[in-house]
Amino acid sequence: MPTAQTLFDKLWAQHVVASDKDGDLIAIDRIMLHERTGGVALKSLNEAGYTVQSPARVFAIMDHVVSFKTDRGRDDSRAPGGDVFITQTRAMANGAGIRLIDTDDARQGIVHVVAPELGIALPGLSIVCPDSHTCSLGALGALAWGIGSSEAEHAMVTGTLRMKRPPQMRIRVSGALQSGVTAKDLVLHLIARYGAAGGQRSAIEFSGEVVEAMDIEARLTLCNLAVEFSAFTAIIAPDETLLAGLRGKPFAPGENDWAAATDKWSELKTDVDARFDHEIELDASNVRPTVSWGTSPEHSGPIDQPIPADGDPRALAYMGLAPGDRLTELYIQGAFIGSCTNGRLSDLRAAAAILRGSKVAPGVRAVCVPGSQAVRRAAEAEGIDEVFKAAGFEWGAPGCAMCFYAGGETFAPGARVISSTNRNFEGRQGPGVRTHLASPATVAASAIAGRIACAGQGNT
Amino acid sequence: MMQDNIDTDQIIPSREMKTVGRTGLADGLFAGWRYKTTTDRTPDPAFVLNQREYSGTSILVAGENFGCGSSREHAVWALAEYGIRAIIAPSFGAIFQGNCPRNGIAPIVLAGEDVTWLAAQLPGDVSIDLPTQTVSCADHQFRFELDGFAKRLLIEGLDPIALTLKSATQIAAYQAADCEQRPWLYID
Numbered sequence: 001m002p003t004a005q006t007l008f009d010k011l012w013a014q015h016v017v018a019s020d021k022d023g024d025l026i027a028i029d030r031i032m033l034h035e036r037t038g039g040v041a042l043k044s045l046n047e048a049g050y051t052v053q054s055p056a057r058v059f060a061i062m063d064h065v066v067s068f069k070t071d072r073g074r075d076d077s078r079a080p081g082g083d084v085f086i087t088q089t090r091a092m093a094n095g096a097g098i099r100l101i102d103t104d105d106a107r108q109g110i111v112h113v114v115a116p117e118l119g120i121a122l123p124g125l126s127i128v129c130p131d132s133h134t135c136s137l138g139a140l141g142a143l144a145w146g147i148g149s150s151e152a153e154h155a156m157v158t159g160t161l162r163m164k165r166p167p168q169m170r171i172r173v174s175g176a177l178q179s180g181v182t183a184k185d186l187v188l189h190l191i192a193r194y195g196a197a198g199g200q201r202s203a204i205e206f207s208g209e210v211v212e213a214m215d216i217e218a219r220l221t222l223c224n225l226a227v228e229f230s231a232f233t234a235i236i237a238p239d240e241t242l243l244a245g246l247r248g249k250p251f252a253p254g255e256n257d258w259a260a261a262t263d264k265w266s267e268l269k270t271d272v273d274a275r276f277d278h279e280i281e282l283d284a285s286n287v288r289p290t291v292s293w294g295t296s297p298e299h300s301g302p303i304d305q306p307i308p309a310d311g312d313p314r315a316l317a318y319m320g321l322a323p324g325d326r327l328t329e330l331y332i333q334g335a336f337i338g339s340c341t342n343g344r345l346s347d348l349r350a351a352a353a354i355l356r357g358s359k360v361a362p363g364v365r366a367v368c369v370p371g372s373q374a375v376r377r378a379a380e381a382e383g384i385d386e387v388f389k390a391a392g393f394e395w396g397a398p399g400c401a402m403c404f405y406a407g408g409e410t411f412a413p414g415a416r417v418i419s420s421t422n423r424n425f426e427g428r429q430g431p432g433v434r435t436h437l438a439s440p441a442t443v444a445a446s447a448i449a450g451r452i453a454c455a456g457q458g459n460t
Numbered sequence: 461m462m463q464d465n466i467d468t469d470q471i472i473p474s475r476e477m478k479t480v481g482r483t484g485l486a487d488g489l490f491a492g493w494r495y496k497t498t499t500d501r502t503p504d505p506a507f508v509l510n511q512r513e514y515s516g517t518s519i520l521v522a523g524e525n526f527g528c529g530s531s532r533e534h535a536v537w538a539l540a541e542y543g544i545r546a547i548i549a550p551s552f553g554a555i556f557q558g559n560c561p562r563n564g565i566a567p568i569v570l571a572g573e574d575v576t577w578l579a580a581q582l583p584g585d586v587s588i589d590l591p592t593q594t595v596s597c598a599d600h601q602f603r604f605e606l607d608g609f610a611k612r613l614l615i616e617g618l619d620p621i622a623l624t625l626k627s628a629t630q631i632a633a634y635q636a637a638d639c640e641q642r643p644w645l646y647i648d
Contacts (some may be wrong), residue, residue, distance in 0.1 A: 132531040
């Protein structure tokens with residue numbers, strides 16, 4: 001009888017080209033680039049005189065420093081000098097013959113939002129991008145991970161990467177998420193409980209009834225934060241929910257290949273007796289709406305609990321907080337909804353449901369930036385943009401926007417900002433800016449209350 | 461730098477990535493901590509690398525999960541350009557750790573208690589021998605693990621792309637066989 005394999009074992013084995021004592025040469029099926037770290041990979045490839053082995057399987061998408069103004073021009077950046085990243089990446093992508101989704105393309109958006117929308121990311125594929133949140137795409141049953149620019153160059157030239165097999169972890173989530181508690185709350189809870197290094201550089205498989213019950217967008221959010229847990233990547237086994245959504249996407253298998261593809265994908269699951277290096281069992285029923293209070297995603301806790309007595313003093317000093325302070329008593333100056341974590345249609349719907357008929361509190365700058373043009377169009381077709389604007393939110397053009405500061409316009413130093421993003425690092429959203437990570441619903445409720453607040457309990 | 465989770469946004473803030481290239485980054489290394497303000501680039505004397513006994517160091521001793529966060533290789537390029545040749549920590553961010561040996565920096569993992577002991581000896585002399593995988597300080601020696609490929613990158617200055625291209629025939633054979641099995645992924 002063959003040895004029981006994990007989903008990861010199967011994905012890895014499918015891609016092994018060769019092996020030696022130092023590791024495996026792994027075939028790469030899709031390479032994604034963006035202008036911030038992909039342009040430099042194309043540049044060094046050109047300078048070394050190399051060519052891209054399979055240009056049709058490389059996608060360059062503009063997202064990181066593009067302007068989020070709705071009337072932006074083709075080269076407009078939100079960062080000083082950012083136009084050079086856009087124009088040089090465009091020129092090099094065109095020169096290399098790779099697929100380019102430019103700033104003015106109807107498909108443009110954040111690379112990790114666009115890849116599932118277009119069927120660039122599919123079950124069973126190996127996908128790399130010089131961007132740490134590439135792990136999001138594991139939600140589609142793909143082996144997807146973030147790399148450096150040098151590795152992106154290596155992958156483009158050779159169609160492979162030299163890899164050492166990572167350890168494996170399974171996180172089984174049982175119970176049920178309470179009403180108003182989201183995948184974002186769940187994953188912040190996980191990181192708070194086991195620490196920002198808790199993933200131990202493992203390939204993590206998320207499974208269990210709670211994960212199976214999640215829609216694909218929630219699974220993308222869950223896998224997105226795996227890198228903040230120090231995982232190599234995260235994966236979720238493909239199921240009917242996923243397949244139904246993939247059929248007909250532009251880069252998904254066509255009708256002629258569909259049956260063969262789904263047949264192959266049906267093997268992508270962990271065998272009953274397969275072993276993992278680490279196992280975690282989480283009960284989702286205990287998870288409360290969760291908000292970060294410090295400068296690492298591990299500094300997070302239930303919205304209604306005081307900041308712990310042993311909270312990291314350096315983080316608390318940066319955040320202007322002390323042990324025992326209550327999150328729900330903190331006034332905010334900013335609110336941001338968007339990013340590869342929570343910038344999809346379901347995120348915008350959840351926020352709009354709370355904002356409808358309400359106004360953002362005075363003194364709060366509130367911004368919503370859809371994750372892609374497709375998300376923007378779908379939201380506008382439902383009138384969601386009007387809900388945001390009527391509430392006093394700015395409605396932006398797709399891109400990474402205020403998830404990270406790259407120079408240019410931002411919140412004021414010392415401003416307290418509640419954000420649906422992934423990193424609350426010192427200075428992440430601007431020098432001195434104090435970021436609190438939360439779900440889109442919590443961000444919306446807080447924007448209305450003018451202080452950190454729980455959806456459905458605006459005054460608590 | 462013994463605090464945990466020093467992320468790549470601290471090592472090189474995105475605002476310091478000013479050109480599409482690998483150079484000109486040392487000035488932005490730890491910019492948020494190293495300078496008094498974002499506009500006044502006077503060195504902040506409280507920051508460790510600005511202190512005379514630590515200036516010119518080629519080894520960093522750091523807390524857990526050093527280099528977590530963004531994949532930006534600019535963090536490693538900035539450290540290398542500044543003169544850092546090795547970082548000793550209990551653990552590293554995975555992407556950062558992979559980027560280091562490609563750029564002449566040895567990411568050295570020691571047990572947390574050993575890193576704490578080393579940090580307590582500073583300022584002082586620490587030396588690292590890659591072939592024997594040993595860190596030495598005073599009369600103490602610590603052996604560390606380093607994967608074979610990373611070791612070759614660091615010691616032989618191997619060009620990984622040139623090395624992999626020697627396997628071009630194997631790669632082509634893999635792709636031909638895979639295209640039979642999974643034709644849908646070979647888009648044109």
